[in-house]
Amino acid sequence: DQQVKQNSPSLSVQEGRISILNCDYTNSMFDYFLWYKKYPAEGPTFLISISSIKDKNEDGRFTVFLNKSAKHLSLHIVPSQPGDSAVYFCAAITTSGTYKYIFGTGTRLKVLA
């Protein structure tokens, strides 16, 4: 039972355009969500997070949107750069529950120069 789903295994975007990565979840108890970026043979690097009391959080080129009613979150990267090419994972946790962070399967983003 996969509680966090990233249905697009890959995405290609032209440099300078917007990248939109999507994530769906099934557990309505999740209340803290995170995005990570991962290069091959390295550990994931934290990008941005959002609490369920918000519907948007921005940090530079990265914006995360949360739609609780749809159990959906998305990561927007504007403008996309070739260095953004990596695998992006979303993750979720129930802060009132155990300390288990649940991850999606990842989306491979390729930014074309």
Place this chain on the structure above:
Amino acid sequence: EADIYQTPRYLVIGTGKKITLECSQTMGHDKMYWYQQDPGMELHLIHYSYGVNSTEKGDLSSESTVSRIRTEHFPLTLESARPSHTSQYLCASTRNKNSPLHFGNGTRLTVT
């Protein structure tokens, strides 16, 4: 910047060998985790710890064991490695549930 270290980065080992993957963090975090990840797959939680002398199994069945004798150290041991253990093993830590996990660079294990 997070300070969490994993050794070795790469390991190729024969079937039946005992191995220990090391993970240390210098941030004083109580919560530590081991995840296993194969290409194209999600990160699977195999073990976690709330603090010293506290360890729990994760959602993915694993033949590995962990220990937490010191706050900063969370090693993972495979008593008898098998080819099915070939994977990337990622260690992480956090201070509390409203904070992100900080990951090490991982250990890429290959069992021949």
